[in-house]
Amino acid sequence: MEKQNKAPAVNMKQVEKIITGYKGQKWALIPLAQEIQEKIGYIPPEAIPRIAGSLGLFPSQVQGVVSFYSQLYTHPRGRNIVSVCRGTACHVRGGKSILKLVKQHLGVDEGQTTEDMEYTLETVACLGVCALAPNMMINKDTHGNLNPKKISRIFGRNKKE
Numbered sequence: 497m498e499k500q501n502k503a504p505a506v507n508m509k510q511v512e513k514i515i516t517g518y519k520g521q522k523w524a525l526i527p528l529a530q531e532i533q534e535k536i537g538y539i540p541p542e543a544i545p546r547i548a549g550s551l552g553l554f555p556s557q558v559q560g561v562v563s564f565y566s567q568l569y570t571h572p573r574g575r576n577i578v579s580v581c582r583g584t585a586c587h588v589r590g591g592k593s594i595l596k597l598v599k600q601h602l603g604v605d606e607g608q609t610t611e612d613m614e615y616t617l618e619t620v621a622c623l624g625v626c627a628l629a630p631n632m633m634i635n636k637d638t639h640g641n642l643n644p645k646k647i648s649r650i651f652g653r654n655k656k657e
Contacts (some may be wrong), residue, residue, distance in 0.1 A: 497562055497578040499541045505541045505544070506536060506543075506656070507536075508540075508542070508543070508546075510535065510536070511532060511536065511540065511543045511546070512546065513531050513541070514528065514531050514535060515528065515539075515546055515547055515550045517530075517555060518550065518552070519550050519551075519584065520550070520551065520552060521551060522551050522552055522553060523552060524529075524551065524556065525553065525557075525561055526561065526565070528547060528622075529547070529558075529562055529568055530568075531546070531562070532547075533569065535569060537572055538569040538570060538572050539568060539569065539570050540569055540570070540600065541570050544558045544559055544562065544570075558582035572609065573609055573614065573616040574588075574609045574610060574613050574614050574616035575613060575614055576599060576615050576616070576617075576634055576635055577616050577618065577633075577634070577635055578615050578616065578617045578618070578633070578634050579600070579618050579619070579620045579632060579633045579635075580594060580595045580598055580617070580619050580620070580632040581619075581620055581622060581623040581630065581631050581632060582595070582617075582619045582620065582621060582622075583603070583621060583623070583626065583629070584622075584626075585626035585627075585629035586622075586623075586626075586629040586630040586631060589629040589630045589632050590632040590642075590643075591629065593644075594630045594632065594642045594647065595619065596652075597644055598617060598632065598647060601647060601648070601651040602615050602617055602632065602651070604617050605617070606618060606619050609651060618619070623638065625638055625640060628635060628640025628641055629641075632644045634650070640650065
């Protein structure tokens with residue numbers, strides 16, 4: 497049940513402008529990919545052959561690097577990234593129920609993005625704040641000691657912003 501949002505039209509002129517700044521520099525593949533993602537929000541699949549051509553690489557080499565690094569994305573992501581912890585402390589303290597509630601509030605499953613492109617839901621092995629279990633992060637903000645009321649408040653408040 498993988499639900500991918502239709503990608504908005506990409507300004508390939510903007511992508512080309514970024515690529516031009518790295519022409520012929522094979523070593524620059526990762527910084528180039530990071531810059532495209534920073535400016536566009538993800539690395540459009542149609543940009544991969546153009547990146548390869550500009551750097552003197554094969555498209556499969558570019559795709560291999562992009563797919564290897566978990567912080568590089570080839571599909572649009574929400575403006576807010578919700579990361580629910582699945583670590584041991586969170587699991588023992590009800591993390592599975594928290595994840596279920598977050599899914600219900602957002603109306604998406606793990607790895608999916610809401611239709612309005614507001615949220616992308618992901619799970620992580622551990623956020624490293626076990627004393628606050630169960631916990632999650634929304635972008636860089638950590639929310640701990642979660643329960644159903646807190647989840648409702650968090651997503652009720654964020655939807656008004």
